[in-house]
Amino acid sequence: MPLFMDIHEQLPDGASAADVAAAHKADLATQDQYGVNYKSYWVDEVNGTVFCLVEAPDAEAAIRVHREAHGLLADRVFEVIEGN
Incomplete structure (x- = not known):
């Protein structure tokens, strides 16, 4: 299955690593x-950035999960290849 990295470039004001965990x-x-x-997932609280690693049939499926689960959509989604 394809592997994607999505990037949330700016967390909502006041959001913390605990909010991202939820x-x-x-x-x-x-x-x-x-x-x-x-x-x-990885959180950079200083810069308000979050990275999510996800296996999905396509990028849209990964986006749908974020949309339905909590509404925090990524700014960018990249297909990536896992290295050794």
Whole structure:
């Protein structure tokens, strides 16, 4: 299945790493409906940036999970190839 990295370039004002963890948990609760597997995420609280790594049939499926789970949509989505 394709692998994607999405980037949220600016968290909402006042959002913390704990808020991102709660959003990720919501993704995990929603992902199976769309054949998606959110693998991991990283938070840069200083710059307000979040990166999500996800296996999905296509980028739109990954976006649908974010939309339904919590409404925080990524600014950019890239297909990536996992290295060794």
